Amino acid sequence: MNQEKIGKFIAECRKENGYTQASLAEKLGITDRAVSKWETGKSMPDASIMLELCELLKINANELLTGEHIIMDNYKEIAEQNLVEMRTQEEKANKKLMKAERFLTILTIVASLALIISGALIAEHNPTIGIILCSLGSLIVFLGIAYAVKMEHDVGYYECPECKTRYVPSMRAVVLAIHYGSTRKMRCPHCNKKGYHKKVMTK
Ligand SMILES: [Zn+2]
Incomplete structure (x- = not known):
């Protein structure tokens, strides 16, 4: 001193x-x-x-x-501020992606339903085109949903209701999980309990 x-x-x-x-x-x-x-x-x-x-x-x-x-004190403050800003930005970007995902899902369902219904109607007169339209519709449903699930997996985190751990699950866990909206029934990698894990935008 x-x-x-x-x-x-x-x-x-x-x-x-x-x-x-x-x-x-x-x-x-x-x-x-x-x-x-x-x-x-x-x-x-x-x-x-x-x-x-x-x-x-x-x-x-x-x-x-x-x-x-001591400027280190400022550093800490500034670091905290930056962290908050980073989180806000991540949250905003993720919310946008989630919106895009929902839009894509709806668009996929509408487009493929239109294809399948028109395919079914046309099938009476022209079975070949009918089958092609129906297959195309099914393919779009499949691809669209696969893509939407992948987007949901990639954006943000899931939160365990038991221990509040926020984590990114495996793609397999997301695909196989029972879900409503973007809430999925999965096993927590931290406490190992099964439960409905909510989607959250930041860690
Ligand atoms: Zn947990």
């Missing part, structure tokens, strides 16, 4: 916060002589008033003992 550096730092923070040695001393219930001793590095503030002093100087105990503003 560099007492001189700490002393200079105390003086600097005191001035920044608009205190004189006397007014700071009064706030702390000590003599201005004591404040002067800290600032010249002759003594250190007692542990008993350190927290109060830090509060008045708007610094933390760590900074007081280091004798400088």
